[in-house]
Amino acid sequence: MFSPLKKGDIIGIYSPSKPASVTAKARYERGKARLEKLGFVIKEGILTGKADFYRSGTPKERAEELNLLLRDSEVKMILPTMGGTNSNSMLPYLDYAAFKENPKILMGLSDVTAILLAMYAKTGIPVFHGPSVASTFGEFPPFVDFTEHYFKQLFMQQLKLPYKMPIPPIWTDDRINWLEKSSEKTQHKNAWITVQDGVAEGRLIGGNINTMCGFIGTPYFPTIKMGDVLLLEDTSKTIEVVEKNFAMLKLHGFFDKASAIILGKHEQYDDLGTGRKPYDVLIEQLEGRQIPIIADVDCSHTHPLHAMPLGLRVYVDASHKEIHFIEHWLS
Known part of the structure; x- marks a missing residue:
């Protein structure tokens, strides 16, 4: 390819x-x-x-x-x-x-x-x-x-499959000194979160949820298929916007077809004093639907950042906080 x-x-x-x-x-x-x-x-x-x-x-x-x-x-x-x-x-x-x-x-x-x-x-x-x-x-x-x-x-090399996506030891979403470095950024100890247990395999599709609002339902948006693994991420949103965007995906039937959900770390998220995380809002929208969910994955606006292959199959083990790439893109 x-x-x-x-x-x-x-x-x-x-x-x-x-x-x-x-x-x-x-x-x-x-x-x-x-x-x-x-x-x-x-x-x-x-x-x-x-x-x-x-x-x-x-x-x-x-x-x-x-x-x-x-x-x-x-x-x-x-x-x-x-x-x-x-x-x-x-x-x-x-x-x-x-x-x-x-x-x-x-x-x-x-x-x-x-x-x-x-x-x-x-x-x-x-x-x-x-x-x-x-x-x-x-x-x-x-x-x-x-x-x-x-x-x-x-x-830059032929990837050996299956490839287990690594979890970086540290991460940051500090916005200080974005252009020129004059002090050290905060280093948080890293961990992914199992929101709902289970395993699934399917085509990875998704990206930035707020951006999806601008063209979902048009001929430029891929058809969501039964069994797809959803990649969802965003940045600098309040909890009320997060709820609106997750509800949009629900209304379009995404959650009726998804076999698993990967939530990227939400940079500079504002819970407006609720104490609720983005995955709490997602669970509310799922209304009891039991599909594997991993949250705080390093594939979003935070650093470090790991690329994700949209349109190819991945294997998700939410119980053990693992994501495996199982389909080649390099020939």
Whole structure:
């Protein structure tokens, strides 16, 4: 499907929403330099260094930036600089045929969920919920060191299956010194949480829930199938928004079809004094449905970050807090 990345390969970079190469320039340059240190050649998109207030360009301009990279046969991987809020406005203008004719590793998280799921829905080619250039590779050690290690394991060598997803020993969601490091971030001892016991195997699908609100029910959203494993994550939301978003998925029938749920760590979550976690709100929406659930998985906005293969089968053992990748994407 995809060849393992090697030194000298070209990684294309684009800005689907926030103009991170301008508003987070120091962090963007740091992330870019880390990728270059791994031996990659970086091809910056045509909107690099440009900004239209809250975005990098109009919907058509942003789509064209990505389309040029999709059409470039020398580009092996495409990464966003960062997410934002408006990637869904690009969906009508993307060149899905180019991605299908010349597949490449397409990755990102947060608002980029719209592009990932739309590409998968239109082509059936797996995509990856994972690191971005500025927001992820621009993070500071020791957290980014784990992220880089996972990246090399998943994309720079032939992965031996089944692959057991590792649990990093530490994590952080500190927002202090986001651009320039002047003090150490908090290191939390890491652990995943078994919310409901059980095991399941199925196609992994999902991403950022808030982003899903912007295009669910359209032709750009994949059909949720019986037995799917749902990957759900979000950032900086209050509990009332978390309830709204979980209820949206329930109303669309997601929970009637899911065989298991993986909840990413929720960066900067605000429980509004309730003491309730996002998984408490989820359990309420499930109304007694007994499906395996693992929470606080390191596949979201917190650091370190481990990429997840959307569109491929995974095995979830919630009882033992294990996630296994069981389907190849590298040839």
